[in-house]
Amino acid sequence: MMATPNSYRCVADRFNVGKATAWRCVYKVVNALYSHFHTFITWPDRARAENIWTHVKNKYKFPKVIGAIDGTHIKIAAPKLHPEAYINRKGYHSIQTQIICDNELKITHVYAGQVGSVHDMRVFRLSGFEDMCTAENFPENSHLLGDAAYGIQKYIIVPFKDNGHLTDAQVKYNTCLSEARMMVERTIGLLKGRFRSLLDILPMRRTDLIPKYICACCVLHNICLIRNDYIDDIPIIVQPNEPVQYEIENIPQIIREEGIEKRNAIVYHLQNENYFE
Template identity: 60%
Template sequence: MATPNSFRCVSDRFGVGKATAWRSIRRVTNALYSLRHTFIKWPSTEEARVTMSKIRTKYGFPKVVGAIDGTHIQISAPKEKPDAYINRKGFHSLQLQAICDQDLKLFHVYCGEVGSVHDMRVFRLSNITDMLNDDNFPDNSHILGDAAYEIHKHVMVPFRDNGHLTEEQINFNTILSSSRMIIERCFGLLKGRLRSILDKLPMTRTDLIPKYVIACCILHNICIDRNDIFENIFILINNERRENYLHNNRNNDSKSEGIAKRNAIMHLLSHQ
């Protein structure tokens, strides 16, 4: 998982057959995946408050429990419906959606949607939509997303730049963007340490790849728990976002609450 080398290269280095190497990797992947709820879990109220305090102190944005974003895991063209896997950057991929805290530890991951699916649709297909409630967000807290996501009481996103933003709105967007960079750094650390998912993943079974990617996320969290972080392995991940996504209004109440909350935070940030 930590090297982009092929199975053939790994098999040659360890003196085993390619099939043996593949079976070994599958066993370890399955073992890690079975522990996913132990190592990737939603923060407790106390843990959420610690993250809120750290982000408020470092960036100034209040009541943030984490940041959400998506990244593409490049794969070879699948045999079935390969066009569906082509993302906006022009290569075949599966998507990984993740939320991390200030320490770059992942507490929610979702993987497996094809590369052509928009971030907001991935968001709705994941079970994170069922977790947007006051029980999971103490003290009226929220996660931060970019403009690809829809505003919600517990999801703060920037004001859309229509060329006529006020100084207060620009200030809000700037502070949100700085605070949200924790998820970009998280992806950089994840792919810098586990480089098999940095470039093209040498796997063809699209039904097994999501489990493999989540196993990588588990190892990432284990390393953070062990304080095993090296700044020189961060990789710059370029995640360009499309903003022209048509949001629906299935939950107008939460959207209205989110807009009111964003305006209140905007005024707070402009006066601090």
Template identity: 70%
Template sequence: MYFVQDETATFIFVLELLTPHLQKHSEKFGRHPITPEKQLLIAIWMMATPNSYRCVSDRFGIGRATAWRSVMKVVNALYYHLHTFIKWPSLEEATATWTTIKNRYGFPKVLGAIDGTHIKIAAPKKNPECYINRKGYHSIQLQVICDSSLKFIHCYAGQVGSVHDMRVFRLSGFQNMCTEENFPENSHLLGDSAYGIQKYIMIPFRDNGHLTETQTNYNKIYSSSRMIVERSLGLLKGRFRSILDTLPMTRTDLIPKYIVTCCILHNICLLHNDIIDIPIIVNDGQNENHEIIDSATKEEGIQKRDFIAQALLNRQLFL
């Protein structure tokens, strides 16, 4: 991996954060306890590479079971800090995001962008057919919302690959967060066509070959603005290659926490300006729309989108 900033500072920060958690369990590793530093190195190596536990254990001179326990101790310790590093933005943070996106791309009042991605896994022993996604491989889904700095402000993982994006959205419970309090000043997210339109989620106009100038202009600006979430997922999978390739884990009950932990580390790295430059674009969301939005909510979203589309065209005309 190639870092713009010195990654040592990020490692030291994470080590200091997790040491109290990792020390408490060190005596369980046998006669010669593994230090918190080595536990963290093992976990990071496991997350950042597509290597198997056998390769990792050989590299660090430990048994496979010890390597697995080290990774899970770090995962649990990081997950403890979930709400410290992945949290909904304050009004000040939200304002910074929609101001940045408006200045950079032109789309108004964007609090963030939402998308889903599939994490490839080996076929589980129990109900493997449920995990097969539309592309034909076994996966567990991750839904993220990111801000203009590519940090995640909401993450949800755990649904099987066969579940549609909109269904994942419903199961995530995020619909309950779609309130004026969480979306101040009539702000909204940008989602792809798999999400039903509503007041707090703007999606593109369906291209039926007869889009108006207003709708075409809207879609163009929308597409540029929404690229932030594809870039954030690309950065996540570029840094943590274990979730880019087939994840070397068989415990499907533990995989969601592992995935979210990678998201936590992603945010920590960004907070420390620890950036990698790997051009990965992730776009494996479903493009068909299986709407389950009630008619009143949908109509409110359509009216808002029409208003934004007209305002965007007017702005283009007078530039």
């Protein structure tokens, strides 16, 4: 069920079981996988964080990166309750999923369940991840990379808004960030490429169970990577260029200023090829 976009009826016919039996099997396996969520989806410790930022710096020149963050929409059928709330900016019903990954495409944090109409920055705030934005979880002033949908802050570094007047140094910064941030696009592509039920309309009606199903797919994703089970054909999920609705007003001014100061320091060091020791 997870690996194909087939319906329950199709899968039940293939294995010669009833549709209700197929649903119960999926439900049991999802619950079993979800019970091991914190075993396989873990935040990097100090040693792992250093390995990540060393790899990213050597490959993309961008300093102190321990991961990248992005949101993705999981298509669903129109739910019975408040279906209008699930319609996203692209016009279809969806569940929002926020994913943070490392350079090996392993998922280090996932949050699923918000309706599709919610903005990425709002999902970030509702996810509770802000409580993890501490010096302990981000050693040596490290950070995540995000796209323009996320507000600038100390531990989430985003590109400059392209207003047509960026300096050469800012353009270079945006290019380095974009190249490094592709790790999360590849992670989402690998997740949906392996579990193609997430690419098509999810064959589930109960919106209270969908987040657990998505998290179970993420657990299996990490298990596959731990077992060195890769697939070659990865559909890269890249968001189209659209006007971004900024929600920077929700970020306290002092936190924004810390992020801006840090971003300017990175720009300076990238420009001078003295990569932010």
